[in-house]
Amino acid sequence: MQSKRCDIHYLVTRIINPTLNWIIVTMRSSQHVLKGRINTQYGPANLRWRDTTIWDSFSIELEVWRDDLWRYEKKESVDPELILEPLFSILSRMEAKLPDNEKKQRILSELYEMVLRIGRYLEAEEYVKKELSEVKSRAAYIKEMDENLKNTIRESQRKLSREAPIVYSSLNNSVSVPKISSRQSSIETRGIPALIIIKNSRIRRKGRLWVSNDGWVGIAIDGSSLKGIVKRSKVRICKDSNTIKVEIDKITDKDMERWNHYKNTYLAPEKLIPVNFDKNCSKKQKTKKKGIFPIIGKILGGVTSIFVGILAVLLLLLLLLSTISYIWGFVSPITLILTAPNSQDMNWVMGNPSRVYFYDIDSSCYTADKIVIDSSLNYLSKETGVKFIELPHPLALLIGGISYSCTPPKTEFAAGEAESGYGGISIFVISWNKIRIPHNFMTQEVVLHETLHAMSFGHSNDPSNIMYPTITGVSTLNSQLKNYIHTWYVKNPLAYLTIVPRNLALLVFILFILISKAS
Structure with missing residues (x-):
């Protein structure tokens, strides 16, 4: 062509x-x-x-x-x-x-x-x-x-899945395995199904068990290369209802080498015998030791009580701050609506204004997109004094911050979109701020416009204002907007009450309720 x-x-x-x-x-x-x-x-x-x-x-x-x-x-x-x-x-x-x-x-x-x-x-x-x-x-x-x-x-x-039938004997409390020729099945596909417990590795998985007449036990975990042959004296084999449990402290390199090189010798079909279950498989109860250790324990217990008391006071202070921040988040938007300039609309967004905003950027954004977002937020912070702190995605979205995405907006023909809202049951209300800007519209003008939407700013009827509904090429804040943000978001003492994001404050409140019920 x-x-x-x-x-x-x-x-x-x-x-x-x-x-x-x-x-x-x-x-x-x-x-x-x-x-x-x-x-x-x-x-x-x-x-x-x-x-x-x-x-x-x-x-x-x-x-x-x-x-x-x-x-x-x-x-x-x-x-x-x-x-x-x-x-x-x-x-x-x-x-x-x-x-x-x-x-x-x-x-x-x-x-x-x-x-x-x-x-x-x-x-x-x-x-x-x-x-x-x-x-x-x-x-x-x-x-x-x-x-x-x-x-x-x-x-x-x-x-490969043709296995020997397993015969359970109720007379002598044992399991027997019929002898099978090597042509019928390999070593790996034979054996008794069991629950393998290896204590030092904290492994508790299904596997297979072999017991030979010369004092060796083969252990293999299903779906794993962990296999070994160990001495019968190092293994405890128990039966719990219809489940066979095999307990062993550890499997060493020698045990695994023994499996790799000598499994056909140690676990030959003619050497396999019925399994005799151990009697001492129940959990051992720990006995209290007398001596100096109980005294040390009491001293450490007293120190622990002091530490727990201090921790409880700190948690109560955190609960108090979170509760104040949570309640003030319902009222604070009223101050914006009452004080907005004549040409500026303000949206009712829960938890604003604030001195600090947390944000994250999801994986749909390229490196170039992230550079534009970061530089735009740095400009906004430098001009107004509002701080923006980046968190790993989706942490900011979960705690009620601002989350940036480079996916197309839900609204057709829109250059960008700021989706802010809240929902919940009774007093338990969560909020979210999701900003969507596609790659081909990722500019400082669009980023600042959508970010200000997430900060409660609506559209303006002034073409020189960056909050004008359509793209005009204005990529900076005018003096009126700068002064308003600096006055009500930075200098306003009440704005510090919403530094703790709404969802994070709600989480602290719910955790305190759960801890109180548990105690």
Whole structure:
């Protein structure tokens, strides 16, 4: 296909981003960082891994495809096939692998519309229509290959899961395992199901148990590489109703090496014997020791009582401050409405005005967006004296601060949007301030306008005021607005009462109630 003249900046910012940004945000979910702990031959080790959904994977692929287009920015002409071929590959796999639901249909229809717009811009409509007609057939082929692979895996698992039947004997309180040849099953797929408890590693998981006639016990935890062979004297085997519990203090490197090298010898089928349960598996009661230790305990108990008393006084002071701040948050907006200039409207927003505001920025914003937000807030702080403190997302949103997002506004054709509100039951009221500004409108004018909305400012009928409803190019505060904020938000002593955010004050109040009931 012949190369076409193409302005990559226009293509990405005007044709791709308005649709793709919304799709990426819709497909993104909260990514869970999981933690684990395992014993190795070098001692205990911590593990970290990230668990993401298939929606996350495709949103990352779409974002990478979009960002990769910038490498053609300096070229005067680009082959449309180079731009669109990776996108058609992603679309085919999304058709095949995403679950069939309304969300999938909505996202794919938006992507198809975006592809047609790209084709019209690149003058490659015939190529786009041809490739789109083949997306369904490619998806069907991918589904067929996935189904064949699943059937192969199921068949392999079926062959490996043939286990020996376990016979419970009520006469001698034991469990016996019939002998099985090595051809029928491997060592890993035999054994008695049990709950494995390893005390030093704080592991309590399901696993399998083997007992040999020469005094060895094999232990393996399901879904883990933690396996070992230990002496019978180091293991306590108990039976609680129908559950077999295996307790052991620790598994050493030698125990794991014994499993890796000698499992077929120690745990050979002809050596396995019925399990005899231990009688001393009940928890031992701790006996009180006499001597000097009780005296030391009493002294430490007295010091602890003093510390608890001081802590209680501090908590009561914190409760008093939080209660005053919480109640004043209902009344403080009245002062703004009564004192507002003639050309300035004020919104009824719970918990304002305040001397300090907490804010956070979510993951939908790029580095350039964060720089614009931070510089705009620094300007506002420098001109008025109001302080802005950044917290990790979504902490500010949860405590009632301001949260910035780079997703498109809910209101159509809006450059930005400040969603402020409150809700709750009875006296338990929470508030929130969510600001949405898309990437292509991320300027100081829009950031200041939406931030002032979150600080209770409504629109102004003065075109020179930054709170004018439409974009005018004014990116600074006029003197009237500066003086008003400095007077009622900074110099006003009552504004210090709302430094503690409403949601945080409510949390302290609820915690105090719960602690009082528990005590």
